Amino acid sequence: MINLNKLAEKIKGETSVALFLHIRPDGDAIGSALALKGALTKLGIKVDAYCDDTIPERFWYLKGATEIKNGEIEGEYSALIAVDSAEINRLGKYAVLFNEFKNTYLIDHHETNRGYSKNDYVLGLSANCVNIFALINELNVEIDSDIANALATGILTDTGNLKHKGVESSTIHTLATLVEKGADLNLINYKMFTAQSPARAKLFGLTMQKIRYFKDGKIAIATVSQVNISLSGAKQDETEGFIDFVMGITGVEVGACLLELENNKYKISLRGKSTNVAEIAEVFGGGGHILASGCQIKGEHEEVIDKLVYACKQHIKE
Numbered sequence: 001m002i003n004l005n006k007l008a009e010k011i012k013g014e015t016s017v018a019l020f021l022h023i024r025p026d027g028d029a030i031g032s033a034l035a036l037k038g039a040l041t042k043l044g045i046k047v048d049a050y051c052d053d054t055i056p057e058r059f060w061y062l063k064g065a066t067e068i069k070n071g072e073i074e075g076e077y078s079a080l081i082a083v084d085s086a087e088i089n090r091l092g093k094y095a096v097l098f099n100e101f102k103n104t105y106l107i108d109h110h111e112t113n114r115g116y117s118k119n120d121y122v123l124g125l126s127a128n129c130v131n132i133f134a135l136i137n138e139l140n141v142e143i144d145s146d147i148a149n150a151l152a153t154g155i156l157t158d159t160g161n162l163k164h165k166g167v168e169s170s171t172i173h174t175l176a177t178l179v180e181k182g183a184d185l186n187l188i189n190y191k192m193f194t195a196q197s198p199a200r201a202k203l204f205g206l207t208m209q210k211i212r213y214f215k216d217g218k219i220a221i222a223t224v225s226q227v228n229i230s231l232s233g234a235k236q237d238e239t240e241g242f243i244d245f246v247m248g249i250t251g252v253e254v255g256a257c258l259l260e261l262e263n264n265k266y267k268i269s270l271r272g273k274s275t276n277v278a279e280i281a282e283v284f285g286g287g288g289h290i291l292a293s294g295c296q297i298k299g300e301h302e303e304v305i306d307k308l309v310y311a312c313k314q315h316i317k318e
């Protein structure tokens, strides 16, 4: 693990950089990449950002969001930097190149991240954008309103609008500084937490009326099925926030939202009120944070639920 000072020093020496976001990019990944891109560009470094998935439309209010590349790597880079990605395979099709490249960096905040670059910087704060903010300060780059909005988006989305457990005071201090630099929290809140398409509203209803409970209501599972996705007309990337609704149900200790990516393949978001759900996710090869994690499980719906409920029961403390 490299320290912040060394990280900034080394990055300053780069001439051209490719940034990598994780697949199914969220606000923290997009915010991290766009803010870092903005800052490094100010230092005269050529920067491109890549993501092996499209950037959902609701993030397009951020400057540069539509310029994130999706295709093959173009040109030569002196360094590759992964942001907000707990594991190398979350870089999707870019994972192989990243793994083989001579000069790589990783800037992340997931406690389960064991490192996979030549220069790992992993600090378990509640949003990776707080790490990026610290780096930008260390680089002595002035934060403008575009960078401020990108970083504030990451902080607000990864902390559930500051509602999650364990949001550090340093994160809130960072956010206050970003407001001074021109971050528009009202706009970010509207785009991230309020605005939704009629299709998403329909999918929400279809999903929530079928929530299933186990262990006397301590475990709640919602499934976003392919059938309901097509019935509603919503997109797969419009399910962010569904899990938070599940966690709001009285008595629920562990919540899961199953997203059917394709037939017999589920992407699972896990949340705990006090249960370590990172351990549950790790049972299935996933990971994340203690109270918010994710994994994928293949199999028939009922079989996936059985496996998941069994693992949850093993980890819920009586």
Ligand SMILES: [Mn+2]
Residues within 6 Å of the ligand: 028, 029, 084, 109, 127, 128, 158
């Ligand atoms: Mn994150």
